Structures are given as C-alpha cells and as structure tokens.
Amino acid sequence: MNKLHFDGIVNFIVDKSHVIEKVFFVAVALSIFFYPFVEVNYDLSKYLPESAPSKQALDLMEEEFGYPGMARIMVEDVSIYEAKNIREKISNLDQVDMVIGPDTITDVYMSGDFINYNNLDEFYKDGDAVMEVIFKGGEADAKTHEALDEIYKIVGENGHYTGSAVSKKSMQASVTRELTIAIIISFIIIFIILALTTTSWFEPVLFISVMAIAIIINMGSNIVFGTISFFTFSTAAILQLAVSMDYSIFLLDNFTFYREKGIEPEKAMKKALTSSASSVLASGATTIVGFIVLALMDFTIGRDIGFVLAKGVVISLITVLFLMPALILRNYERVQKYHHKSFMPSTKGVGTAMYRIRKFVIAAAVILAVPSYIGQDMNYFKYGDEAIGAGPGTTYDTDSRLIEEKFGKSNIAVGIIPNTSIIDERNLTEELENLDFVNYAISLGGTLPEGIPIDFLPEKLTGELHTDNYARILISLNTTQESDYAFECMEKVQSAIEKYYKDGYALGTTSSTMDIKDILRSDYENVSLISLLGVAMVVMITFGSVLLPILVIIPIELAIFINMTIPYIIGSTIPYMGYIIVSCVQIGATIDYSILVTNNYIKARNDMDKVEASKAAVSRSALSVITSGSILTVVGYGLYFTSSVQGISQLGRLVGRGAVLSVILVLSLLPALLCAFDKIIKKPTDVPRASKLRRLRNMRENHELKLFGKYKNDGMNVISADSKEGTANENA
Structure with missing residues (x-):
C-alpha cells in the first residue's frame, strides 16, 4: 500500500469517526443477536478425521x-x-x-x-x-x-x-457461568494493572471497552462456523483479551505523545495512526501465525480453535485501528480529567541487576535446556474425555x-x-x-x-x-x-x-481416545515445528538477520520447555490438547517481549558498548514486558481458578505459568545472549530504518518516558536521547 492510499485511510478513520462508531454499534448488536445461535459441541470424537x-x-x-x-x-x-x-x-x-x-x-x-x-x-x-x-x-x-x-x-x-451424558450435561451447565466469572475477574484485575501502569483512571476504561467490543463481535461472528467446540467457547474470549490488549495501549500512548507536543487532537490521532499501524499489525502477525498453525492439525478441533482465535485477533486489530481513534477523540477530556501520577517504581536498576546475574542465568539455561526438553515429553498426558472432564x-x-x-x-x-x-x-x-x-x-x-x-x-x-x-x-x-x-x-x-x-x-x-492420542502426537510434531518456523520467518524478515531469530526465540522456547516439564516434576497430568495449544499461544503471544528487548538493544548499540546497551534495553523494556505479561498471567490463572472443567483449568494454568516464565527469561536470558553474540549480530546501521518493529520500540519508549520522565536526570540520558531520535525519525 502506497503512502497516498494509507494517508487516505487514516483521514477516513479520523474524519468519519461518527460513521465508524455507528458501524461498530450495528456489528455489536448483530453479534449479540447471533451469539445464542452459535452451537457448542462437547464431543471430541466429532473432530476425528474420516480416516480414523x-x-x-x-x-x-x-x-x-x-x-x-x-x-x-x-x-x-x-x-x-x-x-x-x-x-x-x-x-x-x-x-x-x-x-x-x-x-x-x-x-x-x-x-x-x-x-x-x-x-x-x-x-x-x-x-x-x-x-x-x-x-x-x-x-x-x-x-x-x-x-x-x-x-x-x-x-x-x-x-x-x-x-x-451426565458429564456433558454438567459441563454445559457450568461452562458459560464459569467463563463469565473468569472474564469479569480478569477485567477487574486488568483494570487495576493498567491503572497502576498508566497515568489516568479513564485509560483502562477505554482499553477494556475496546477489547469487550472486539470479543463480543468475535463471539457473535462465530455464527459463520455454525458450531464451535466447547474448548474454543471456553477459552477464545479470554485469550483474545490477553493477547490483544497491547494494541490499544500502543495507539493511545502514541496519541498522548503527540498531544503533549501541542498538536491538535485530530492531527495527533492521524500521526498516531500513521506511526502505530504498522507496529500494531506486526505485533498481531506473530500471534496470528501461532493460531493459524493450529488449523493444520489433523485432529480438527485445532482448526476450530485456530480459526476462531485468529479471527479474534484480526477483529481486535480492526477494532483498535478503526474504533479506538473515535473513542479516544470522544473521551480525551475524560482521560485528562482523571489524570493521576504514576504508581510504578523506577525500572532503572532492572537492567543492571540482570547484567550482574547474566553468567548464572546462562549457566542455568544450559543446565535446564536438555532436561526440560526431555521432561516435557515425559508427562502423563490425557487425550480424550478424561482430559476435559470435571475436576476434583x-x-x-x-x-x-x-x-x-x-x-x-x-x-x-x-x-x-x-x-x-x-x-x-x-x-x-x-x-x-x-x-x-x-x-x-x-x-x-x-x-x-x-x-x-x-x-x-x-x-x-x-x-x-x-x-x-x-x-x-x-x-x-x-x-x-x-x-x-x-x-x-x-x-x-x-x-x-x-x-x-x-x-x-x-x-x-x-x-x-486411542485414535485421538495417535493423531495428537503426530499433530504436535508438525504444529510446533511450523509455528516455530513461521514466527522465526517473521522475525528474520523484520531484523534482516539469520542469527537474531534464533536468539529471540531461545528464551521463549526454553520457557515453553520448562513450563511443560513442571507438571512432570510435580506429578500432575495435563491434557495433550492443551499442551499443543499453549505451545502455540505462548510463542505467538510472548515473542513480542523478545522482539522489544532486541530492538532496544540494537538501537542502544549505536551509542553504547554492549554492556551498557544490554542494561538500557532491559530498563527500557521492563515496564512494557511486565505489564503485558501480567495481563496474560492474570487471564491464564483466571481460567485455572474459576473453571471446574479440568481441561480448561489446566490450559489456564499452563498459559499463566508460561507468561511468567517468558517474562523472566526474556528480561534475564535474552540480554545475556545478545551480549555474548554481539560481534556476529547484524550492526544497528544495517537494520532497515523502515523496520516495523523500530516503530514499536519508539512507541514503547514514548510510553515509558511519559511515566518515567524524571529519570532523564538520573543517568538515563540515553533514553531521552534515544526517544528524541526515534521521534525525529517518525516525523521524518
């Protein structure tokens, strides 16, 4: 798409915001109407291939x-x-x-x-x-x-x-009620997280409203499939919430940045859309890849889950890029009215702390890599109805x-x-x-x-x-x-x-169950490999480097291995279907953490040695990574604590624990790897200036500067200088 066409779309989004609001109102109304007609299937055997x-x-x-x-x-x-x-x-x-x-x-x-x-x-x-x-x-x-x-x-x-028959009746009676409880609890805790990490009490209201609209449209639009699995019905909405929240945060942060420069609201929104659209789309692409790969499973419940989740991410992207600007412009005065100071502590020392423990982290990663890779496949898995039945x-x-x-x-x-x-x-x-x-x-x-x-x-x-x-x-x-x-x-x-x-x-x-077991074991080998290659390809194209995708993915893959080995260590069973889904969700949803840290490191290397660049990259990224990871953790454990269906409950625990492990390893192991392989990493000047994720870095930095501007005089001058340079690049 050339710049003229893109500018035309941006102008339409801002100038026709009232029309867009009406379109989304109609979409929500239709979705609410169609939602009761979406049938939910509770029989796993329906997803067996005809050859079974x-x-x-x-x-x-x-x-x-x-x-x-x-x-x-x-x-x-x-x-x-x-x-x-x-x-x-x-x-x-x-x-x-x-x-x-x-x-x-x-x-x-x-x-x-x-x-x-x-x-x-x-x-x-x-x-x-x-x-x-x-x-x-x-x-x-x-x-x-x-x-x-x-x-x-x-x-x-x-x-x-x-x-x-008794099991399915009990499940049908509890799933909708428990899902509603999980979503309400997640919204409340996410509101608290966002209230602490933003500077207005009304910003979380905007974020949650946009996500709620996207979720309603996704659930209602499932009418195109006629029937969805109970597994999809129970998890799609809350996973969509977890993986899509960042998109609206990107847009609002960028808009706030331009408003603070004195630009009028409509023009500031156009600039925010121009600078954030590619980043939002790039961020969504890695998540969509992880979900779409599920559709390649022979056990066709993967197709059911993959299509619904991928559709949910696409709807979230459309809602953020088209409806969110209208809601921001309509409610900007409320955002300003309910402004508050940041409650978050400084992240300045995080980078230094991570650098000090780098050798220990690398040694621990090397020691854990092989046992966790082997251990993840030694779990006692459940494959059929007993994997998804009522819990203890x-x-x-x-x-x-x-x-x-x-x-x-x-x-x-x-x-x-x-x-x-x-x-x-x-x-x-x-x-x-x-x-x-x-x-x-x-x-x-x-x-x-x-x-x-x-x-x-x-x-x-x-x-x-x-x-x-x-x-x-x-x-x-x-x-x-x-x-x-x-x-x-x-x-x-x-x-x-x-x-x-x-x-x-x-x-x-x-x-x-015997057939499901054979098919799922084969599916996992195919799905995990294709998912890994798909995400690696996106990262490789973004950075223009063959080595960086490997470094970026290592912390996430190790987090997945450790996450899946823990059930074996504690002696619990896990549903194999959840094992496959979480592997794709975790790499698709948390790879952005690695990309953000890597981008910040590459940019910092323009002005610093590798040690200082490593510290700066972690300090700049910590708030965003922890915020996003906290949301995914809350959503996962929300399912774990509210669902009586053990398949859903165990899936939630795997998602929540996986998010925590990904955050820890991205902030500790990845900067250590970047330092260790600094000499053979592509030089910053070789990274394409038009990289989509360079815009992502700049938006994240703008957000952190807004919250932590006081650190510019505390030895964090590099952040200030870097942010100004990024802004200049975007203005150019």
Missing part, C-alpha cells in the same frame, strides 16, 4: 443404531424390588433406549429381556443398586439432558450419577468415585458386527464374557435361548440390538476410559471381534 478407524465405526453405529449417550446411576438404600421399579420407570422414558439393572440379570426378576447373569453383586450390593442407562440421543443432545432431568426426579435424593471436588467427580468404590469400574464399549450369523454372535459374546476384564457382554445372540427364532422376540428388544444389516454388543470393561491398561483391553476386544467378523468394530470412548 473409530470415526468410521462411530459413523456406522450412528447410521444403524444412533449415537447414544450413556449414564451410570447408583441408588442408595433400596430393596431389589424398589430398584426394579426405578429401572422400569427409567426404561419407559421416551429418550431412553435401554436400562441394565439388578433385575435384568436374574431369573427371579427377569423383565422379559431374557438376560441371565450369575453375579448379582455387579448391580446390587449392601442395599445399593447400580444401573447402566443407554439413551437414544447423543451424550450432549438436549433431549438426552431432558431425560436426565426426568431420571433425577425418579431416583430422588439417594441417587449418584456418572457417565458421558465437583459433584460429578465425587459421585463417580462413590460408584466406583462400591461397584467397581464400568467402561462401556460397543461391538458393531454384521448381522449374518446368530451362532457366531453367541460365540463371540461368550468369548468376550470370558475375558477377565469384562464385567458383562449383552447381545441378542447371547441372550436368545437356543432353538427360539428371533421372530418370537418383541420388536423393541430386537430393535435395540439388531438392524437388518448389523448387530450390536454392549460390553462393560472393568477399566477407566483412558489408561494404558484400558487401551490394551480395548485392543483385545477388537481382536476377539475380528476373529469372527473381519469387518467388525469395537468402539467407545476408549477407542476414540
């Missing part, structure tokens, strides 16, 4: 039998007769396919289903009964959840509930533990086999029942007495287990849904099925 065996099996089962949700219910203090009565009431609900309970496994209490089991303890023990419920609809289906509400009424206060202390988790302690584990799997031979079906069912990890296996062939034709059985029963082309076997495994042992057991079930039916399938949460 479990995806093919799920499609087949959905076509033949539907895609059922499941629940396991324990009723305390009931007689076996009362348990039978409860089971029959649940069975009569329209959305319930079948219920397996204590009266379905004994001759005395047969319900006509011809199901015969010897071990009553599996379903009735010490006055407590447990039942397995299979619904007609999916686990996240609204009608399934309506049926659960009816079950809650039937069972009463003595019931405890677990299973995929929730009602769902408590109920699940109570049921498991009383009746053991029950991991429901389904065998889908061709409906070709009732004899083979019976033999397969018997073989499955004889496996030591199988609680029970139910099939029509396994329950039909020999010599009795299928036509003699009620259509309701045959329809539950047979179609014209396929038969269904319900299998309860005495395993968790996700573990090495569960995977091994599922493979044995699949082998038993293939012994009788070459084109038969064993499917369920465990089989889907």
Whole structure:
C-alpha cells in the first residue's frame, strides 16, 4: 500500500469517526443477536478425521443404531424390588433406549429381556443398586439432558450419577457461568494493572471497552462456523483479551505523545495512526501465525480453535485501528480529567541487576535446556474425555468415585458386527464374557435361548440390538476410559471381534481416545515445528538477520520447555490438547517481549558498548514486558481458578505459568545472549530504518518516558536521547 492510499485511510478513520462508531454499534448488536445461535459441541470424537478407524465405526453405529449417550446411576438404600421399579420407570422414558439393572440379570426378576447373569453383586450390593442407562440421543443432545432431568426426579435424593451424558450435561451447565466469572475477574484485575501502569483512571476504561467490543463481535461472528467446540467457547474470549490488549495501549500512548507536543487532537490521532499501524499489525502477525498453525492439525478441533482465535485477533486489530481513534477523540477530556501520577517504581536498576546475574542465568539455561526438553515429553498426558472432564471436588467427580468404590469400574464399549450369523454372535459374546476384564457382554445372540427364532422376540428388544444389516454388543470393561491398561483391553476386544467378523468394530470412548492420542502426537510434531518456523520467518524478515531469530526465540522456547516439564516434576497430568495449544499461544503471544528487548538493544548499540546497551534495553523494556505479561498471567490463572472443567483449568494454568516464565527469561536470558553474540549480530546501521518493529520500540519508549520522565536526570540520558531520535525519525 502506497503512502497516498494509507494517508487516505487514516483521514477516513479520523474524519468519519461518527460513521465508524455507528458501524461498530450495528456489528455489536448483530453479534449479540447471533451469539445464542452459535452451537457448542462437547464431543471430541466429532473432530476425528474420516480416516480414523473409530470415526468410521462411530459413523456406522450412528447410521444403524444412533449415537447414544450413556449414564451410570447408583441408588442408595433400596430393596431389589424398589430398584426394579426405578429401572422400569427409567426404561419407559421416551429418550431412553435401554436400562441394565439388578433385575435384568436374574431369573427371579427377569423383565422379559431374557438376560441371565450369575453375579448379582455387579448391580446390587449392601442395599445399593447400580444401573447402566443407554439413551437414544447423543451424550450432549438436549433431549438426552431432558431425560436426565426426568431420571433425577425418579431416583430422588439417594441417587449418584456418572457417565458421558451426565458429564456433558454438567459441563454445559457450568461452562458459560464459569467463563463469565473468569472474564469479569480478569477485567477487574486488568483494570487495576493498567491503572497502576498508566497515568489516568479513564485509560483502562477505554482499553477494556475496546477489547469487550472486539470479543463480543468475535463471539457473535462465530455464527459463520455454525458450531464451535466447547474448548474454543471456553477459552477464545479470554485469550483474545490477553493477547490483544497491547494494541490499544500502543495507539493511545502514541496519541498522548503527540498531544503533549501541542498538536491538535485530530492531527495527533492521524500521526498516531500513521506511526502505530504498522507496529500494531506486526505485533498481531506473530500471534496470528501461532493460531493459524493450529488449523493444520489433523485432529480438527485445532482448526476450530485456530480459526476462531485468529479471527479474534484480526477483529481486535480492526477494532483498535478503526474504533479506538473515535473513542479516544470522544473521551480525551475524560482521560485528562482523571489524570493521576504514576504508581510504578523506577525500572532503572532492572537492567543492571540482570547484567550482574547474566553468567548464572546462562549457566542455568544450559543446565535446564536438555532436561526440560526431555521432561516435557515425559508427562502423563490425557487425550480424550478424561482430559476435559470435571475436576476434583465437583459433584460429578465425587459421585463417580462413590460408584466406583462400591461397584467397581464400568467402561462401556460397543461391538458393531454384521448381522449374518446368530451362532457366531453367541460365540463371540461368550468369548468376550470370558475375558477377565469384562464385567458383562449383552447381545441378542447371547441372550436368545437356543432353538427360539428371533421372530418370537418383541420388536423393541430386537430393535435395540439388531438392524437388518448389523448387530450390536454392549460390553462393560472393568477399566477407566483412558489408561494404558484400558487401551490394551480395548485392543483385545477388537481382536476377539475380528476373529469372527473381519469387518467388525469395537468402539467407545476408549477407542476414540486411542485414535485421538495417535493423531495428537503426530499433530504436535508438525504444529510446533511450523509455528516455530513461521514466527522465526517473521522475525528474520523484520531484523534482516539469520542469527537474531534464533536468539529471540531461545528464551521463549526454553520457557515453553520448562513450563511443560513442571507438571512432570510435580506429578500432575495435563491434557495433550492443551499442551499443543499453549505451545502455540505462548510463542505467538510472548515473542513480542523478545522482539522489544532486541530492538532496544540494537538501537542502544549505536551509542553504547554492549554492556551498557544490554542494561538500557532491559530498563527500557521492563515496564512494557511486565505489564503485558501480567495481563496474560492474570487471564491464564483466571481460567485455572474459576473453571471446574479440568481441561480448561489446566490450559489456564499452563498459559499463566508460561507468561511468567517468558517474562523472566526474556528480561534475564535474552540480554545475556545478545551480549555474548554481539560481534556476529547484524550492526544497528544495517537494520532497515523502515523496520516495523523500530516503530514499536519508539512507541514503547514514548510510553515509558511519559511515566518515567524524571529519570532523564538520573543517568538515563540515553533514553531521552534515544526517544528524541526515534521521534525525529517518525516525523521524518
């Protein structure tokens, strides 16, 4: 874009600010209207690629039998007769396919289903009964959840509930409420951070208003996708807030700088837009690269998250560059009216302190690099529903533990086999029942007495287990849904099925998780490499150097390695999906910290030796890096402390901890590396004068000068001189 066209856009933004405000008002209104129509998907298996065996099996089962949700219910203090009565009431609900309970496994209490089991303890023990419920609809289906509400009424206060349908219902009820709480808390703390680091009580109001508008538009515009994952729904808004806040700070700081030079508000805004647009866009580019790379994942939830987050950053950029000028001009008098002095201490000594510990920092980095690189992959990862389920202390988790302690584990799997031979079906069912990890296996062939034709059985029963082309076997495994042992057991079930039916399938949460695990492991290798190369390419083009991208990225990558190794050290599990997302978010959102320090170092080398340049670079960058990092930390830990969904909670903790580590390493390790490799770093005069990030440096310095101008007489003359030179460059 040539300068004439760019100036025309800038003039339009400032001169037509009232029109732009109306456009954004309409956009917000439409977004609020469309937001309720954006569906949220809670089923991870929907994101499996078509090539995955479990995806093919799920499609087949959905076509033949539907895609059922499941629940396991324990009723305390009931007689076996009362348990039978409860089971029959649940069975009569329209959305319930079948219920397996204590009266379905004994001759005395047969319900006509011809199901015969010897071990009553599996379903009735010490006055407590447990039942397995299979619904007609999916686990996240609204009608399934309506049926659960009816079950809650039937069972009463003595019931405890677990299973995929219960988990999804609990999650849907809590996600929106918890997200709202997390956003409100984050806004409050971010307001406090910005109030401390700016010089007006009203500036944070402007920043938060702009971000709130961008978030609303992003959430409403998700209607273009129709459906988004619950993972995206739970994290996109708050991550957008964290990674986009800097853009509005850049613009307002630049505007304030020109106003303090006595330039009229409209002209000052035009100059601010001209000098900040490229910096804002360059800063957003690295973040967008990190998010877009997620769209390359074979496990297509990455595409879902990547597109929504990238769209959110683009919307934030547009909102800052088009709407923010109008809001600043409209409210500038309020900004001035509520002016206050800076509450932040001097950052002058930070650079000196970091230089003094440089040798220790480099030694520590060398020592930690290899162990943390290895340790990050030694974590105990979760891949499927257990990675995203309710966390410890929730009602769902408590109920699940109570049921498991009383009746053991029950991991429901389904065998889908061709409906070709009732004899083979019976033999397969018997073989499955004889496996030591199988609680029970139910099939029509396994329950039909020999010599009795299928036509003699009620259509309701045959329809539950047979179609014209396929038969269904319900299998309860005495395993968790996700573990090495569960995977091994599922493979044995699949082998038993293939012994009788070459084109038969064993499917369920465990089989889907096995495929998700294989796909995610492959995705991480591809995504992390492409993300790293993409960001490195942006940095290389910006600096015109091959070495600098390596130095700039080293602190961020080491921060990622350490961040991901900590769960292994403390013995906690992490969701592998969060592991991938955070790796991309952390490098995309925090690489700006490294770029800022590096730019300040290169500029300072025009007038100083490498030691003084290192100190000056850190001192100039510290406030901006700490402010931005604090916002990302607050947002991450806000998710961690407010979400009962452990997948979201763990993602938040990884983001928050990663931001802290990135800030520490950028301010300590990076200047030490720049000093160490000073001789082979491209000379400052060789860096293109039109570099986008040179403008970013100047804006940051202007902001710090506004807050810390008193240090010009305290040995910080270089900042003053440097800022004047930067301003002269921009005016030129």
